[in-house]
Amino acid sequence: MHKAASAWLAVLLVWPLAGYADDIEVPEVGVRLTALPSGAQKPQVTQQPDASEVTTQVGDAVLSIYRETAPAPAGADVADPSYRALLDARFDRSLDSKTQGAPTNVGGHSGWTVVDARPSVTATSAATIYICVTYVIVDQHLYRLTVRATSVAGRPHEFDALVAALSGLKFEPAQSSPLPASQSAATFEGGYARTGYVRAGMSGKITCEGCSPPT
Numbered sequence: 001m002h003k004a005a006s007a008w009l010a011v012l013l014v015w016p017l018a019g020y021a022d023d024i025e026v027p028e029v030g031v032r033l034t035a036l037p038s039g040a041q042k043p044q045v046t047q048q049p050d051a052s053e054v055t056t057q058v059g060d061a062v063l064s065i066y067r068e069t070a071p072a073p074a075g076a077d078v079a080d081p082s083y084r085a086l087l088d089a090r091f092d093r094s095l096d097s098k099t100q101g102a103p104t105n106v107g108g109h110s111g112w113t114v115v116d117a118r119p120s121v122t123a124t125s126a127a128t129i130y131i132c133v134t135y136v137i138v139d140q141h142l143y144r145l146t147v148r149a150t151s152v153a154g155r156p157h158e159f160d161a162l163v164a165a166l167s168g169l170k171f172e173p174a175q176s177s178p179l180p181a182s183q184s185a186a187t188f189e190g191g192y193a194r195t196g197y198v199r200a201g202m203s204g205k206i207t208c209e210g211c212s213p214p215t
Contacts, residue, residue: 027175028052029067030138031107035168036063037161052174059158061149063165067174071140078112078135079103087135091144094118095133104134106145107171111136120150127152132163138171145169 023034028045029052036043040058047053053066076083085098101114113134120127127150134145145166149159 025172026054026065027172029054029065029143030141030172030174031065032170032172033165033168034170035165037158037165040162040165056162058161059149059156060151061147061156061158061162063162064144064146064148065169066144066146068142072137072142076137076142078137079110084112084135087142087144092133095131097133097135104136106134106136106166107138107169109136109138109171111145117155130155130159132159134166139173141174 023032024036024043025032026043026045028047031054033043033054033056036056037058040056040063043054043056045052045054050070051066051068053064055062055064057063078084078087081098088095088097095114095116097112097114100116101112104111104113111134113132115130115132117131118129120129130149130151132147134143136143136145147159147162147166149156151159
């Protein structure tokens, strides 16, 4: 299982860069997206009092980067199973990152990644939900990076493409937005709109040992 996981992630980490879009900076969540697939929708930012989130989609696969506004509790460590159990209880009780997954490196920061596949409980057909979740604490703030897709014909290549896009994630200091709480940033051709700018950046890297990829 571990060998299959390593091979799967190795393929994603060398995904051809020729099909990737321009670098996009999202200051509300403090990230640069440097390796989005060229077919991905323009990222959209949603802000709430307790968190900010950027989402993008390619085909039926969705990438979400969620950043909590308040600092993580003192001593919080995503490598701690008890802390991961608390995160599962808050975000997704059906996901067992307490005992599953493996340590990862995301943009130079230590994280924990779990990959899962489960039957869809809402689809009328025999669909499967594929999900890859990474928890990481950056500058004392918790991030939850999620790639999710639903398919009836095996793991979608769009899912793999968005997981691979995490290899180009770079963290930067987050900035406050003048937008009212819960208002979403509009999108525009070539980037996303808040104050209307896109900047070039450098890529980070995500690596994982021991994750169990769905098939």
